[in-house]
Amino acid sequence: MIKKIIFFVGLATLTTALCMAxxxxxxxxxxxxxxxxxxxSFIKEYKDDHKIARKISLMDAGISLKDVQDVYxxxxxxxxxxxxxxxxxxxxxxxxxxxxxxxxxKCHHYRPKDKAASETTRxxxxxxxxxxxxxxxxxxxxxxxxxxxxxxxxxxxKGPVDCKGCHLQNVPDHKELVKLPDNxxxxxxxxxxxxxxxxxxxxxxxxxxxxxxxxxPYTTGHRKDIMxxxxxxxxxxx
Amino acid sequence: MAISxxxxxxxxxxxxxxxxxxxxxxxxGAANKHFNGYPGSSGVLHDTTLCIGCRKCxxxxxxxxxxxxxxxxxxxxxxxxxNRRTQADAFTVVNQFGADEKVFVxxxxxxxxxxxxxxxxxxxALKKTPEGPVVYDASLCVGCRYCMVACPFEIPAxxxxxxxxxxVTKCTLCAPRLKEGKLPGCVEVCPREALIFGEREALIxxxxxxxxxxxxxxxxxxxxxxxxxxxxxxxLSGKPFETIGxxxxxxxxxxxxxxxxxxxxxPIVVGLWPVLLTGVYAISKRKDKIxxxxxxxxxxxxxxxxxxxxxxxxxxxxxxxxKEKTAAINFEVKKALEEAEKGKQEE
Numbered sequence: 111m112i113k114k115i116i117f118f119v120g121l122a123t124l125t126t127a128l129c130m131a132x133x134x135x136x137x138x139x140x141x142x143x144x145x146x147x148x149x150x151s152f153i154k155e156y157k158d159d160h161k162i163a164r165k166i167s168l169m170d171a172g173i174s175l176k177d178v179q180d181v182y183x184x185x186x187x188x189x190x191x192x193x194x195x196x197x198x199x200x201x202x203x204x205x206x207x208x209x210x211x212x213x214x215x216k217c218h219h220y221r222p223k224d225k226a227a228s229e230t231t232r233x234x235x236x237x238x239x240x241x242x243x244x245x246x247x248x249x250x251x252x253x254x255x256x257x258x259x260x261x262x263x264x265x266x267x268k269g270p271v272d273c274k275g276c277h278l279q280n281v282p283d284h285k286e287l288v289k290l291p292d293n294x295x296x297x298x299x300x301x302x303x304x305x306x307x308x309x310x311x312x313x314x315x316x317x318x319x320x321x322x323x324x325x326x327p328y329t330t331g332h333r334k335d336i337m338x339x340x341x342x343x344x345x346x347x348x
Numbered sequence: 349m350a351i352s353x354x355x356x357x358x359x360x361x362x363x364x365x366x367x368x369x370x371x372x373x374x375x376x377g378a379a380n381k382h383f384n385g386y387p388g389s390s391g392v393l394h395d396t397t398l399c400i401g402c403r404k405c406x407x408x409x410x411x412x413x414x415x416x417x418x419x420x421x422x423x424x425x426x427x428x429x430x431n432r433r434t435q436a437d438a439f440t441v442v443n444q445f446g447a448d449e450k451v452f453v454x455x456x457x458x459x460x461x462x463x464x465x466x467x468x469x470x471x472x473a474l475k476k477t478p479e480g481p482v483v484y485d486a487s488l489c490v491g492c493r494y495c496m497v498a499c500p501f502e503i504p505a506x507x508x509x510x511x512x513x514x515x516v517t518k519c520t521l522c523a524p525r526l527k528e529g530k531l532p533g534c535v536e537v538c539p540r541e542a543l544i545f546g547e548r549e550a551l552i553x554x555x556x557x558x559x560x561x562x563x564x565x566x567x568x569x570x571x572x573x574x575x576x577x578x579x580x581x582x583x584l585s586g587k588p589f590e591t592i593g594x595x596x597x598x599x600x601x602x603x604x605x606x607x608x609x610x611x612x613x614x615p616i617v618v619g620l621w622p623v624l625l626t627g628v629y630a631i632s633k634r635k636d637k638i639x640x641x642x643x644x645x646x647x648x649x650x651x652x653x654x655x656x657x658x659x660x661x662x663x664x665x666x667x668x669x670x671k672e673k674t675a676a677i678n679f680e681v682k683k684a685l686e687e688a689e690k691g692k693q694e695e
Binding site for chain 2: 193194240241243246247249250252253256257260271273
């Protein structure tokens with residue numbers, strides 16, 4: 111965390127300098143952001159397959175890992191955002207999940223009745239607004255994600271189950287929070303951050319960033335040390 | 349025509365001046381009829397098997413109702429370790445049950461179809477609306493707190509800290525938000541649709557179909573469908589309801605129906621006193637058969653105290669009103685005199 115924070119300070123100064131210049135944007139991320147904004151039309155009729163039947167029909171259709179093109183999705187659907195907007199987009203590592211699970215039917219649990227439609231139609235085609243009186247058994251998109259994602263993470267005791275695990279905090283503007291004199295030294299900066307981030311500071315004390323020690327063949331002046339490190343000879347600044 | 353008891357009560361207020369013996373007998377008959385709720389009224393289904401105890405509903409409730417910030421923030425889940433009840437500044441709380449497999453249950457006013465609180469309230473500060481919510485009108489409340497004694501779910505709380513204008517507080521089912529076409533705050537924020545909003549009848553159907561589809565996951569019972577004559581808030585559970593802090597000894601008859609007699613249909617303060625006492629007594633008898641006698645004593649003490657307090661309140665009010673009246677009369681007299689004086693001078 112603190113490493114992140116220190117990095118962040120450097121970055122903040124850098125970004126102010128860079129603000130004028132054209133900022134480079136990652137093409138895949140821009141694509142993912144665009145995709146997140148799409149709203150597809152609602153699919154009323156679905157094929158009510160039993161779990162096992164669904165798995166078999168996916169196999170029969172020859173659907174497999176090769177059909178997974180997107181490494182990750184950003185989830186930021188207007189269907190949800192129109193109602194509430196507390197967080198930024200959720201990053202879902204689709205390929206990794208498909209690999210881990212190796213069973214597309216675990217998530218793509220139903221398909222549209224229309225034979226021409228894709229086997230792996232996106233969730234938001236069937237799950238949109240909550241409490242649609244015409245489809246009372248159909249849950250809304252927000253709940254569809256939270257039920258499916260969190261349930262599997264709970265079952266497997268892997269993957270995040272608490273809100274912060276998937277949702278980035280809406281971080282308040284630190285330009286207003288951080289109060290520093292002109293030309294502060296490193297200790298002053300750290301002390302200022304610690305004013306509010308004391309729990310993170312405590313977490314830091316138990317991490318390798320604070321405790322590492324060992325051989326350091328690539329560190330000038332310490333090439334021969336075998337127990338150099340923050341946990342022994344080097345400086346921790348709070 | 350099958351006239352519902354509640355509708356009857358509503359119209360009776362107006363008709364009371366012209367009461368004849370005939371209509372009173374009718375009133376008695378109607379009062380004993382079982383009331384099945386307003387058609388099309390809304391409610392909430394709480395599927396406890398989906399709740400993960402994130403307390404976002406508590407937070408949303410706090411925001412929507414402009415309540416003070418709690419000591420510990422809402423994302424502090426260690427609070428779940430102790431069993432809580434609703435408070436003047438917390439209309440809803442989530443409690444946790446079970447050691448290994450945790451079950452989370454949200455607690456708030458259940459918005460009974462025939463609320464014991466409303467029937468205990470002799471100034472009609474609490475009433476059931478046809479839309480579903482049981483609403484409270486602070487301007488009518490005299491602060492007797494009978495509603496708190498009457499409620500079998502121990503929901504209404506009282507602003508003891510507020511010395512000047514204390515109010516009874518409880519969940520409103522977000523009646524004001526419903527009027528604007530919005531969802532109740534807690535329902536909207538729930539990440540897993542562990543809370544579903546809709547027409548009560550539709551919710552019961554959804555609940556039944558969930559039980560039917562997953563008989564291994566649910567106890568075969570929709571809590572609130574019949575408890576206390578039915579509530580607008582309904583519950584599904586995977587564990588027996590009594591193990592998740594929900595009383596199963598309440599029976600299926602509403603409190604007002606239990607106490608119904610010729611007098612219960614007469615909304616006159618004086619007339620309601622005895623009914624009220626029997627009503628409270630009837631509920632408390634079911635509440636705890638063993639500690640019956642103790643309870644009775646306590647109740648009696650409570651009602652005597654409340655009675656006294658109310659009398660005092662009325663006295664204060666009367667005094668205030670008299671004072672105001674005298675002041676107003678004095679003012680008018682003074683004005684008239686002044687005008688007369690002016691007239692005299694002009695002459």
